[in-house]
Amino acid sequence: MRLSPLKNRIVLMSMIVLLLLSLPLGAYAQLQGKKVLMIVPLRNFWDVELTELKEIFERNGLLVTIASSTMKEVEGMFGTKMKPDVVLSKIKDVLYDAIVFVGGEGAVQYWDDPIAHRLIKKAIKERKVLGAISIAPIILANANVLSGKRATVWPTLGNRLKCSGAIFTGANVEVDGKFVTADSPNAAEEFGRAILRAIQKR
Numbered sequence: 001m002r003l004s005p006l007k008n009r010i011v012l013m014s015m016i017v018l019l020l021l022s023l024p025l026g027a028y029a030q031l032q033g034k035k036v037l038m039i040v041p042l043r044n045f046w047d048v049e050l051t052e053l054k055e056i057f058e059r060n061g062l063l064v065t066i067a068s069s070t071m072k073e074v075e076g077m078f079g080t081k082m083k084p085d086v087v088l089s090k091i092k093d094v095l096y097d098a099i100v101f102v103g104g105e106g107a108v109q110y111w112d113d114p115i116a117h118r119l120i121k122k123a124i125k126e127r128k129v130l131g132a133i134s135i136a137p138i139i140l141a142n143a144n145v146l147s148g149k150r151a152t153v154w155p156t157l158g159n160r161l162k163c164s165g166a167i168f169t170g171a172n173v174e175v176d177g178k179f180v181t182a183d184s185p186n187a188a189e190e191f192g193r194a195i196l197r198a199i200q201k202r
Helices: 005-022 026-031 047-059 105-110 114-125 137-142 155-163 185-200
Strands: 035-039 043-045 063-068 074-076 098-101 129-133 173-176 179-182
Touching: 026 185, 035 047, 043 047, 043 105, 047 063, 047 185, 098 114, 098 137, 098 185, 105 137, 114 129, 114 137, 129 137, 129 185, 137 155, 137 179, 173 185, 179 185
Parallel strands: 035 063, 035 098, 043 074, 098 129, 129 179
Antiparallel strands: 173 179
């Protein structure tokens, strides 16, 4: 039996509604409109750590802002290019629910950066989520905010975390309160989902 165009539309809309209801969208509803600041080095970031994380965040309704040291186009280790939305030094207030440092060789740029460190400390005071992946957790360690916290990092840098007073676990992803760290780009998806959960708990 053929349905009229109107009935076809009603059936189609009903199927879409049922599909949406069957998906775990409770989390999406809670996250929609939340803001994430992703801080990216000017050169040699891990491409997947930017692109995959950005996709995970946006797919779950988060508004993503990309920051770097200048407004010049940033470039990853494998050729990904992206124009930042804002210069890091221009961020005076932490108007974000989470701040995430993207790793890769270039993240050394922020290890001892006073602007990044001031932003980290301000974010902690305002109870924001702080994330860092691969070698980027050293930025948090050098800002002296990981003492007594469980954290992970690129495996060869574990001792640096220990020297900062952090409890280096060696896990792929580690969560301690509002701190979320990951050891490599291979953990990008798990890290991204841990960030989402941490934002939900704020």
